Amino acid sequence: MIFRQLFEPLSRTYTYLLGDEATGQAILIDPVIASMDRDLEEVRRLGLKLAYTLDTHIHADHITAALEMKKAAGSKIAAPAHDRLPCTDVGVEEGKPFRLGGITLQPLHTPGHTDGHFSYLLNDRVFTGDALLIEGCGRTDFQNGDADALYKSVREKLFVLPGETLVYPGHDYKERFVSSIAQEKARNPRLGGDKTLEEFRNIMANLNLPYPTFIDHAVPGNRQCGVCPSHLPENLEKYCRQMTQSPQG
Numbered sequence: 001m002i003f004r005q006l007f008e009p010l011s012r013t014y015t016y017l018l019g020d021e022a023t024g025q026a027i028l029i030d031p032v033i034a035s036m037d038r039d040l041e042e043v044r045r046l047g048l049k050l051a052y053t054l055d056t057h058i059h060a061d062h063i064t065a066a067l068e069m070k071k072a073a074g075s076k077i078a079a080p081a082h083d084r085l086p087c088t089d090v091g092v093e094e095g096k097p098f099r100l101g102g103i104t105l106q107p108l109h110t111p112g113h114t115d116g117h118f119s120y121l122l123n124d125r126v127f128t129g130d131a132l133l134i135e136g137c138g139r140t141d142f143q144n145g146d147a148d149a150l151y152k153s154v155r156e157k158l159f160v161l162p163g164e165t166l167v168y169p170g171h172d173y174k175e176r177f178v179s180s181i182a183q184e185k186a187r188n189p190r191l192g193g194d195k196t197l198e199e200f201r202n203i204m205a206n207l208n209l210p211y212p213t214f215i216d217h218a219v220p221g222n223r224q225c226g227v228c229p230s231h232l233p234e235n236l237e238k239y240c241r242q243m244t245q246s247p248q249g
Contacts, residue, residue, distance in 0.1 A: 001103060002046055005168065005177060006039055008032040010238060011062040011214075012171045015039060016127055017046075020101030025051040027100055028075075029120065029127050030170055031065035033226055033240060039065070040073060050075040051100055054092070056129030056170060057117040058083055058222045060143060060215040063240050067226035077225050082109065082116035087225035092118060108157050112150020113138030119158065125166040126181075132158050133169045134179045137190050140204050142215065147204040154191050159184070214239045 002019030016029040017039070026048040031039055043050050050073040053066040057080065066077045067087065078098065081091025092098055098105040098120070106121040110131040117138075120127045130138030132154050140147045158167075163182030185192050190203050212218075214236060221227045221240070228240040 002026075002048070004042060004046075006035065006042065008035045008062065010034060012173050013059075013062055014168065014170060014172065016168060017042060018100075018103055018122070019043075019046055019048045020103050023101035024048055025100055027052045027054055027103065027105075028065075028069070029054050030056055030059075030129065031069060033063040033065040033068055033228065034238070036065040036068055036072075040069065043073075049073070052076050052078050052090070054078040054098070054105075054120070055080075055222075056119065056127065056131075057114045058085075058143065058219060060212050060218050061239075062214065063218055063221050063228055064226040067224065070225075079225070080107075080109075080116045080118045082118075083223075085223060085225060094118075110150075110153035110157050112140055112146055112148075112153045113143075115144035115146070115149070117153075121161070121165075124162075124164065125168055126158065126161060127168050127170075128158065129170040132167060132184060132188075132191070134167070134172055134174075134176045135184070135188050137188075138170075139207060139209055141207075141209070142212070143219065147201050148197065150204075151191065151197050151200045159191075 004017040006015040013032050015031050019026040026043050031053050053069050055064055069075050076089040078090040079088045081093045092107045094107050094109040108119045110117050110119045113130040140150055161181045165181045167179040217229050
């Protein structure tokens with residue numbers, strides 16, 4: 001399997017490229033519209049053809065590139081079936097493996113950050129989206145977020161995986177790339193060790209985070225699989241560059 005971890009610096013989002021060498025096809029997990037040209041160029045550079053984009057959830061901090069990639073590359077859009085998005089080609093469900101050639105992802109419903117959030121297990125690695133970050137987790141105060149649900153998702157779906165399972169998160173804000181289940185169980189300050197549900201509730205209730213900058217545009221745009229609003233304030237345009245404006249590299 002071909003594997004690349006790609007980074008979008010504005011929203012601090014990781015996109016993951018999975019390529020099946022036998023079929024020459026690829027999947028992009030959580031692609032960002034601002035990095036669309038770069039990601040498609042990487043797919044082409046590796047001699048692959050993009051078959052699917054696959055999102056972990058409806059994002060609040062960036063616009064997914066799913067729809068524009070479908071237009072540009074002919075890829076299909078896969079996303080959690082829970083969200084019932086009419087623009088998707090494939091609805092992902094827990095218990096139904098997502099396959100592309102020799103790549104088999106096991107979808108895990110991990111609600112809490114959003115109610116429709118999914119993580120994807122691939123052999124010795126798991127793509128955790130915003131459910132489990134490196135020494136952190138996604139917030140639970142919007143999009144039907146629920147601290148109790150996130151605690152259960154992480155402790156009962158992710159922390160039960162083998163300790164050596166590599167954790168590839170949806171974001172990182174400290175220039176870290178990968179963790180492991182064992183490390184997060186031991187060191188995650190919100191969810192690791194013997195942290196109780198009540199302690200986790202208190203932590204999440206007292207984060208005092210600002211209202212997300214782009215959420216009012218990103219969520220409706222992502223419910224359409226990646227539609228940029230026609231009129232954005234100038235200070236927000238950087239979050240939603242169309243493919244002809246996105247940076248190369």
